[in-house]
Amino acid sequence: MEPFSQELPVSDPASLPAASEQAHIAGSASIIALGGIASRVLGVVREAVISYFFGASGLVSAFRVASIVPTMLYDLLIGGMLSAALVPVFSEVADREGKEALWALFSRVVSLVALVLAGAVLLIELLAPQVAWLLSGGFESELQAAVTQMMRIITPALLFFGLSGIVTGLLYALKRFSYTALGAAVFNLGIIVAVPLLKGRIDVNSLAVGVFFGALLQLLIQLPGLRGVRLRFVLDLSHPALRRILVLYLPIAAGLIISNMQIAIDRRLASSTGENSIAWMANATTLFQLPHGLVAVAIALAVLPTLSRLSAAGDQEGFRRTLGQGMRLVLVLIVPATLGLLVLARPAVALLFEHGQFTANDTFQTAWALRCYLLGLIFASIDWQLNYAFYARQNTLLPALVGVFSVAVYLVVALLLIRPLGMFGLALADSAKHCSHALTMLVLTQRAMGGLTGQRVGETAGKAFLAAGIMAGVMALALSLVSRWVDAGSKIGGLVIVGVGAGLGIVVYLGLASMLHIEELGPLRDAVVRRLRPARLD
DSSP states (O other), rough: OOTTSSOOOOOGGGGGGGHHHHHHHHHHHHHHHHHHHHHHHHHHHHHHHHHHHHOOHHHHHHHHHHHHHHHHHHIIIHHHHHIIHHHHHHHHHHHHHHHHHHHHHHHHHHHHHHHHHHHHHHHHHHOOOOOHHHHHHTTTTHHHHHHHHHHHHHHHHHHHHHHHHHHHHHHHHTTHHHHHHHHHHHHHHHHHHHHHHHHHHTTHHHHHHHHHHHHHHHHHHTGGTTTTTOOOOOOOOOOOHHHHHHHHOOOOOOOOHHHHHHHHHHHHHHHHOOOTTHHHHHHHHHHHHHHHIIIIIIIHHHHHHHHHHHHHHOHHHHHHHHHHHHHHHHHHHHHHHHHHHHHHHHHHHHHHHHHHHHHHHHHHHHHHHHHHHTTTHHHHHHHHHHHHHHTTTOOOOOHHHHHHHHHHHHHHHHHHHHHHHHHHHHHHHHHHHHHHHHHHHHHHHHHHHHTTTTTTTHHHEEEEEHHHHHHHHHOOOOOOOOHSSSOOTTTHHHHHHHHHHHHHHHHHHHHHHHHOOOOOHHHHHHHHHHHHHHHEEE
């Protein structure tokens, strides 16, 4: 069985009929989603390995601090550039100027990024004690020394992270999703393999070594996707496409700074609502991000290269049609996921987290925080598609400005609700942020590109809410009945409750979707079946 071995053809999306485009998007999204599932499963295994060997000690806290630095720098220097600038510009150059021009641009981007990241690595290595003090000044001197040591081991991984991000951008533009889908998953293997092998020799530093080798694996597994690419070291800041990438990236960088400031303010406000609030909110956010990552992010990344090519070709009708298809696919998946998770909030939290020191009260608080966050999930998922539509048109300024506005909305709502509702007010403020951003982007989309009129997005949303609403009602009734027959406090009982609820919900929703003729599920189902079908031998 080779679920990631086949690639999607790099065909001209403007020449594809609507049904083929829809199947094309669904197939791409299924590859990315399957890679995301593999990554999240291995991520759970990684955390289990860390807990098993090191528990929740101060040295583990030191490792968490040390690993923050490359993550923050990657997000600022590469992560924001990937979807907003690299994929649209790479796609445009490939479409208009051909592969040779694309290889020339890729060489210039890789050369510049390698040089910048090498400088950043050297700077952090030299200033590691000072950076460790800034991030962990409250630690005892022994733990600060551990932070410094692990930071120096981890920091070179930033070079691998950055180069991997640039390669990912090229492979997305070429629609070679198979390799990128496995990248994040194999990163987790670094710690999973390194800790059992090295713990007895270098103790907690095995975690840092695991991050280093995980980043290297993430880069290496994508390199086969570069077959045919002609790469050479070239420093040429005058290249017009490279300059366009940098111009597109600047607003995103500013937006990332604002976003990080909002996260910092959120944590500061949460700390004033009780010492457990941040932990409860973090657990709730983990469950929130699961459907968001597997649905909204996967589909947005799958659609982006096609949107970029259609925009470059000036095919506005094809652009609107492809965007509409992506929006409909998101809605038919995220609406039932949201309503289903609202019903399963408490049993799901109990099943995943309620053991050891995590009490029934922690489950109650986390479940309600999750419900408050889920009010913004549908808006957040729609928002990704709209943001990427502007990125495809090489307009990164408007989404960044809307991001500043939405942070202001968050602050107003948070300050109004934190006193009466505590941390739940902050979760509701986060949902208000997503809602304001999505609605504003919808208005801007209508003005900039004629909106989604005629794309049946409203019709599909209505069908999805009807089917998902009935599904949620059936799930709630089933859970109340099953809870009488099993011990909800046991792991087996919790697994039965969540399994029966989720399984019944899927069956009911798919049945109703078929009755309501929600056609978007067909191509997605076929794409997943093709990916999971064992390869036939000739």
